[in-house]
Amino acid sequence: MPLVYIGYGVFGGAGLGICYIAPISPLQKWFPEMRGVAAGLAVCGFGAGSIFSPFTQNALIGKDYAKTGTVFLGIELTFVILGSCYFVVMGLCSIILRMPPPGYHVRGINIHTVKGAEMVYVKSSGMELTSSTDVKPTLPVLDHSAYFSMTLMESLQSYQYWMIYFMFLGAEITGLLIISKIQSIASNQFGRTANEAASINSGLGGMNLLGRLILPLISDLLGARKPLYCLSLAVQAICLGCLPSALANHSFGGTLACAFIIGFFYGGGFGMIPAFLADQFGAKNVGATHGVILTAWAIAAVCGGLIFTAVYNAQSHIYPNDVSMWYNLDFRWILAPVLFSFLLSLFIPANLRDRKLPRAPGETFRYRFINGRLIRFTGCKVHMLTAAEEEAEWQTYLAGLSNLPQSKPVEVVSSEYGHSRHSGNGVDLFSQNGLGKVHVY
Numbered sequence: 430m431p432l433v434y435i436g437y438g439v440f441g442g443a444g445l446g447i448c449y450i451a452p453i454s455p456l457q458k459w460f461p462e463m464r465g466v467a468a469g470l471a472v473c474g475f476g477a478g479s480i481f482s483p484f485t486q487n488a489l490i491g492k493d494y495a496k497t498g499t500v501f502l503g504i505e506l507t508f509v510i511l512g513s514c515y516f517v518v519m520g521l522c523s524i525i526l527r528m529p530p531p532g533y534h535v536r537g538i539n540i541h542t543v544k545g546a547e548m549v550y551v552k553s554s555g556m557e558l559t560s561s562t563d564v565k566p567t568l569p570v571l572d573h574s575a576y577f578s579m580t581l582m583e584s585l586q587s588y589q590y591w592m593i594y595f596m597f598l599g600a601e602i603t604g605l606l607i608i609s610k611i612q613s614i615a616s617n618q619f620g621r622t623a624n625e626a627a628s629i630n631s632g633l634g635g636m637n638l639l640g641r642l643i644l645p646l647i648s649d650l651l652g653a654r655k656p657l658y659c660l661s662l663a664v665q666a667i668c669l670g671c672l673p674s675a676l677a678n679h680s681f682g683g684t685l686a687c688a689f690i691i692g693f694f695y696g697g698g699f700g701m702i703p704a705f706l707a708d709q710f711g712a713k714n715v716g717a718t719h720g721v722i723l724t725a726w727a728i729a730a731v732c733g734g735l736i737f738t739a740v741y742n743a744q745s746h747i748y749p750n751d752v753s754m755w756y757n758l759d760f761r762w763i764l765a766p767v768l769f770s771f772l773l774s775l776f777i778p779a780n781l782r783d784r785k786l787p788r789a790p791g792e793t794f795r796y797r798f799i800n801g802r803l804i805r806f807t808g809c810k811v812h813m814l815t816a817a818e819e820e821a822e823w824q825t826y827l828a829g830l831s832n833l834p835q836s837k838p839v840e841v842v843s844s845e846y847g848h849s850r851h852s853g854n855g856v857d858l859f860s861q862n863g864l865g866k867v868h869v870y
Contacts, residue, residue: 437508446723448519449475451526454716457707458529461538464704464712465654469645472699473638480634483612483627485511492624541578544708545781576830577781581717584710589784590718592777593709597702598725599770600658602733603665603763604695605726607688608633609734610756614688618752619681629685636689637696644697645704654705655779656799661694662771669767672760677753709779736762782823 449472456467489507491500502510533539537547584590611633612626621629644661648654668687675683702722707715740759748754778784780797788795794806804813814822 446720450716450720450723451523453703453719454712455526455528457703457712457715458533458540460535461540461542461707461712462535463649464707465645465647465649465701468703469642469700471703473641473696475641475699477634477638480631480638482634483630487623487627540713541575541711543577543579543711543781544779546577577785579710579714581714584714584718585721587710589709589778592773593702593705594722594725596658596662596770596774596777597698597722598729599766599773600661600665600698601695601726602729602766603669604637604691604698605729606733606737606759606763607691608637608695610737611688614676614684614756617755618676619679619684632685633688633692636692640693640696640698641700644694645700648701648704653779654701654708655774655777657697657701658705659771659774661698662767662774665691665694666764666767666771669760669764673757676756679753705779733763782819786819786822786826 453468453471456471457464460467486507489502489510490504491502529540534542579587608630612623612630615621615626615629616623644657648657651657668691672684672687674680675687703715703719706718706722710718737759740762741755744758745755776796778797783795783797783803789805789807791807792805793808795803796806797803802813802816803819804811
């Protein structure tokens with residue numbers, strides 16, 4: 430038993446974590462304009478593995494091992510075979526992992542860029558630069574984007590990082606426990622065979638896989654991750670509220686529907702989190718920030734699993750003849766961290782302006798609605814800023830940064846094709862849809 434804990438638990442768990450994180454960091458740096466898709470493709474293999482692994486493990490160990498003890502290769506040899514296969518595949522794949530060269534950028538985004546600072550420019554003359562300003566052939570501007578980049582320690586010490594941390598814990602705890610218990614629920618509550626339970630687990634793994642691919646893609650198309658996390662937590666809370674009723678009524682279809690929906694959003698949470706962290710703290714920090722935030726998943730697995738098992742054992746002793754009640758209380762207590770994380774997610778300052786725009790005199794609180802409008806609370810007064818008011822305040826704030834060392838003078842050189850690059854780090858300032866127009870964010 431100590432060998433299992435040390436070998437499989439410590440070394441196997443460490444290896445799993447390293448191999449999971451290793452490809453995500455380079456992909457966030459190589460594809461900064463499609464961070465969601467890059468992260469989703471990197472982690473979807475983790476979900477795909479759960480589709481095939483129940484059948485592979487059962488076949489190698491012995492199909493009837495759980496019932497009769499009849500083995501094919503046995504547990505020990507199965508560990509050796511699967512471990513050797515994983516070593517070969519991952520060893521070959523590791524050969525192609527590369528970090529991008531110094532100065533690499535795509536559409537004004539490099540490894541230091543946080544979302545919202547892709548192209549933050551003002552005229553060096555102090556004149557306002559807007560998305561409708563005609564640019565002369567050589568117009569000096571100031572690049573403020575470097576001012577908003579964060580070090581690793583600044584990222585880890587920021588309050589928004591820990592808000593994301595606890596939001597992520599609540600977003601993943603339900604799916605984590607459902608995936609680990611779905612085969613037991615299918616067998617104990619609904620009398621399904623071991624093969625049927627394994628098929629259900631594979632179906633849940635398929636939903637996990639789809640979530641890791643679809644939700645990150647949608648987040649890239651929307652240009653935002655926060656609304657999808659809010660949606661994920663809200664839907665999971667609804668499913669958790671429905672599961673006890675589905676079990677009490679012996680509704681196999683209702684139970685599976687709730688479990689599969691939870692599995693979908695569970696996978697989507699993993700697919701979006703690297704991109705969300707890269708948006709907020711820069712791709713250069715995503716390896717460490719992602720590694721730390723995965724401890725929330727580990728805490729949910731260890732603490733959540735222990736609590737889940739203890740509650741399940743207590744319920745099974747209280748209701749020995751009513752299997753529908755065995756999981757009832759478990760699904761109700763999980764609802765508490767999910768609802769807490771949902772409320773927390775609503776207040777994460779994902780927009781750069783929410784974090785950096787100076788507070789107005791007497792301002793006590795600010796909140797940005799899903800439509801992008803910023804609302805400001807000043808004492809007992811509430812004021813929703815218009816887009817023009819917010820833009821004017823932002824441009825005034827940027828103009829005040831002009832003398833900072835992070836503000837770098839660059840030149841914009843026009844192009845007949847509507848594209849332009851400045852002589853600093855090659856940021857594209859011109860839209861393909863507007864000749865000679867600058868887009869300022």
